[in-house]
Amino acid sequence: MTALLLAQTVLAISSPMTWGIGVGTAGLALRLAPQVAWQKLGLLLALIGIALIGVALPPLGEALPQVLFWLMATLAVLASGAAVTSRSPVYAAIWFAVSLLGTAGLFLLQGAQFLGIATIVVYAGAIVVTFLFVLMLAQPEGHSPYDRISWAGFAIPMAAIGVALVIGMLVGSLPDFAPVGPPSEVLHEEHVARLGGQLFARHLVSVEVVGTILLVALVGAIAIVIQGNPRRKPLVQESEAGR
Amino acid sequence: MNEAALLQNYLVVGGLLFGIGLLGFMVRRNMIVMFLCAEMMLQGVSVSAIAFGRYHNDWGGQMLVIFIIAVAAAEAGIALALILMLYHKSGTLDMAFWQDMREEGQPAFVDQGVPEERAEDRVWPTLTPAGVEPAVDQEEQQHRSNV
Numbered sequence A: 001m002t003a004l005l006l007a008q009t010v011l012a013i014s015s016p017m018t019w020g021i022g023v024g025t026a027g028l029a030l031r032l033a034p035q036v037a038w039q040k041l042g043l044l045l046a047l048i049g050i051a052l053i054g055v056a057l058p059p060l061g062e063a064l065p066q067v068l069f070w071l072m073a074t075l076a077v078l079a080s081g082a083a084v085t086s087r088s089p090v091y092a093a094i095w096f097a098v099s100l101l102g103t104a105g106l107f108l109l110q111g112a113q114f115l116g117i118a119t120i121v122v123y124a125g126a127i128v129v130t131f132l133f134v135l136m137l138a139q140p141e142g143h144s145p146y147d148r149i150s151w152a153g154f155a156i157p158m159a160a161i162g163v164a165l166v167i168g169m170l171v172g173s174l175p176d177f178a179p180v181g182p183p184s185e186v187l188h189e190e191h192v193a194r195l196g197g198q199l200f201a202r203h204l205v206s207v208e209v210v211g212t213i214l215l216v217a218l219v220g221a222i223a224i225v226i227q228g229n230p231r232r233k234p235l236v237q238e239s240e241a242g243r
Numbered sequence B: 001m002n003e004a005a006l007l008q009n010y011l012v013v014g015g016l017l018f019g020i021g022l023l024g025f026m027v028r029r030n031m032i033v034m035f036l037c038a039e040m041m042l043q044g045v046s047v048s049a050i051a052f053g054r055y056h057n058d059w060g061g062q063m064l065v066i067f068i069i070a071v072a073a074a075e076a077g078i079a080l081a082l083i084l085m086l087y088h089k090s091g092t093l094d095m096a097f098w099q100d101m102r103e104e105g106q107p108a109f110v111d112q113g114v115p116e117e118r119a120e121d122r123v124w125p126t127l128t129p130a131g132v133e134p135a136v137d138q139e140e141q142q143h144r145s146n147v
Helices: A002-014 A016-031 A034-056 A063-085 A089-109 A113-138 A145-148 A156-174 A191-201 A204-229 A235-242 B003-027 B030-055 B060-090 B095-101 B138-142
Strands: none
Touching: A002 A016, A002 A156, A016 A034, A016 A063, A016 A156, A016 A191, A034 A063, A034 B060, A063 A089, A063 A191, A063 B003, A063 B030, A063 B095, A089 A113, A089 B003, A089 B030, A156 B003, A191 A235, A191 B060, A204 B060, B003 B030, B060 B095
16 A cells, blocks of 8 residues: 555656646746846746646647647746736736637637637626726836735745645546547537527526626625715705805 | 547646636735736636536536636626725735734734846837828818818
């Protein structure tokens, strides 16, 4: 039993996936360091990490989807890493939008046409723009010391180690999935029509609830902003005083 | 296409996106960037959900992602309004400003050795000019319709 556990540990440690995760997270942590030379080393390590993870992934079996998957996945992961580590919040928002484009490409590759477009429209089109609006309102000068330093010192390596463990556990706990045939239902010719049918038939109540949530969130956001700005005195009092 | 391998690849990418978002949430101090990292974690979950949906040939994954997008939009509205309120109160987006709420007896967090701002950090994103400037018709410019 102990020997089996030991063998498993050795196998896990020697796999490129483990090394890729470790090296990549170390690279991310170095990207957050204040020294420029460390940041460059961090970029190099992050790229090596992504390459190692890519080597460890099983091949898809077809050339075109494989190349597209490579492109989209690299774009998404690299851009999200850049969003997390860029000093200026404006660049962080823009890199986040780029990462969303990569994710939308991944959705399209899976045959989820509606969701790919919806991600671009809702996330990159609306949410990122709202981010930029708030940035403009709250931080017009753009560059601040707390963005350059973050939680300096001990916090970044600790966070990186924790995250490497989380990713390692997520990836390491994947079982060997049984091979299945191509999905006939999800990849149906009338994909969007089927999706809409499912959404408005089986999940109708959920759609109603989500609509209510959106409305409540809208009213709540307006109420929160109004609470902060005390109302001006109504004009009626003035006219009454003059009467 | 090898469906099992596809699922495995997508789960790894989803895990990576989730982990990167988690790292950013713990490490960054700008409230807006922290919120952005939370959205990134949602993206990782969405990638995994869609991959599972395709593998099991079931619409459940895509349905879940539709609702994730809707709830994320609602969340963005409320959270950004709250961030604006906090900004009005404190005048900064710094999360460390609110460290007065820490537990009693904890030492305060003090910035040490803030790096100088570099010249390349001051560069803003710009748009490159696109398209061709249309040719100006001289005759139309000189034509005065009122005279």
